[in-house]
Amino acid sequence: xxxxxxxxxxxxxxxxxxxTATEQVRADICAELRLREPLVLVGDLDRPNLRYRVLPRxxxxxxxxxxxxxxxxxxxxxxCIRRKDVDMVAATLxxxxxxxxxxxxxxxxxxxxxxxxxxxxxxxxxxxxxxAFGMGIDRSNVRFVAxxxxxxxxxxxxxxxxxxxxxxxxxECVLLYDAGDAxxxxxxxxxxxxDPQQLAVAVGQLEAxxxxxxxxxxxxxxLVEHFGGAWSVDRCDACDL
Numbered sequence: 525x526x527x528x529x530x531x532x533x534x535x536x537x538x539x540x541x542x543x544t545a546t547e548q549v550r551a552d553i554c555a556e557l558r559l560r561e562p563l564v565l566v567g568d569l570d571r572p573n574l575r576y577r578v579l580p581r582x583x584x585x586x587x588x589x590x591x592x593x594x595x596x597x598x599x600x601x602x603x604c605i606r607r608k609d610v611d612m613v614a615a616t617l618x619x620x621x622x623x624x625x626x627x628x629x630x631x632x633x634x635x636x637x638x639x640x641x642x643x644x645x646x647x648x649x650x651x652x653x654x655x656a657f658g659m660g661i662d663r664s665n666v667r668f669v670a671x672x673x674x675x676x677x678x679x680x681x682x683x684x685x686x687x688x689x690x691x692x693x694x695x696e697c698v699l700l701y702d703a704g705d706a707x708x709x710x711x712x713x714x715x716x717x718x719d720p721q722q723l724a725v726a727v728g729q730l731e732a733x734x735x736x737x738x739x740x741x742x743x744x745x746x747l748v749e750h751f752g753g754a755w756s757v758d759r760c761d762a763c764d765l
Contacts, residue, residue, distance in 0.1 A: 527558045544682045547752040569753040573689045574697050576743035577764040578736075581700035584672050585616045591670045591698050592622060592650065598667040599643070602652040603684050605673040605708055613672060614652040627653035655680060664691040670698045674705035676712075677729035678736055678750050701737045706730055740765060 529538060540553050554562050579587065588602055602617075604610045607628040614626035625648045627639045642648045644663055655675070669688040675681040681699070689695030709730050717723040736746055743763035745755040 527556060530558055543686075544679050544751065546679075546750065550752075566752065569748045569751050570744055570755075571686060571689065572744070572760070572762060573692055573694050574685065575694065575762050576685070576697045576699075576747075578699045578701050578743070579764075581673070581702045584700060585613055587698075587700055588613065588670050588672060589617070589620065589622075591668050591696060592617070594696065595667045597649060599646070599663060599665055600650050600668040600670065601666060601684070601687060602650060602670045602672060603675070604652060604654060605705065605712075607654060609672060610652050610654055617650065617652065622650055623648045624650040624652060627651055629654065655684070665693075666690065666695065667693075668696040668698070670700070672700050673708070674699065674701055674733060674737055676709050676726070676733065678733050678747070679729070681733060681736070682747060682751070699737065706734050 529536070538557060538559060540557055540559070542549070542553070545553065550564060550566075553559075554564070581587065592600065602613060604613060607630045610626045610628045614624050617624045625639045625642050627636055631639070639651065643651045646663075666688045669685050671681070671684070675684060685697040685699075688697055710727065713723055713726045713730075717726060732750070736743075736750075739746060742755075742760050742765050744757075744760040748755050
């Protein structure tokens with residue numbers, strides 16, 4: 525419906541902004557909004573202060589706690605694939621003395637709002653959440669983002685990991701990977717998507733994320749090039765590769 529803006533306001537200039545768009549998505553935006561000869565500006569896609577690592581998952585809570593110990597009393601976000609994982613990880617971390625809350629779509633609006641406010645006001649240090657968490661969160665001093673499983677796309681990973689280090693200071697992004705994560709996401713897609721085309725797109729994005737986890741290419745370079753940027757640095761000194 526946004527394309528109707530041209531008809532409603534023919535003299536107005538139209539500007540579209542987004543954080544993580546591939547070249548195809550940028551082209552779709554221009555086409556769907558019917559932008560006429562648009563000027564497309566793409567900023568610096570790299571986040572050099574983020575330290576990316578992808579590790580084999582063998583002790584989910586233990587590995588997450590290793591990350592937390594490197595950042596005592598500092599803010600962090602732990603992303604999980606399923607709601608039951610959020611509940612388990614949050615409860616275990618709380619039992620071990622960490623200031624933590626959970627967040628997922630199965631909670632009541634009041635519970636989700638309280639979790640957001642507790643994190644934003646620094647009453648808790650850590651939020652364990654599904655992808656439902658993050659929009660509108662404005663806390664600049666997040667020192668780590670840990671994924672207990674593989675996100676469903678590189679776009680999601682870039683957005684979620686990118687919530688770390690918004691103050692420009694060095695921050696850690698750890699992804700715990702298991703080959704079974706792709707099958708978990710595929711089952712979720714098949715249960716929730718009736719449109720074959722939508723399912724095919726989701727599976728394609730998942731395969732790209734899986735390749736990112738398994739590849740031997742610098743993480744910074746892989747992310748920048750995925751979004752259509754140019755990489756000219758010999759070495760980033762800020763990832764596990």
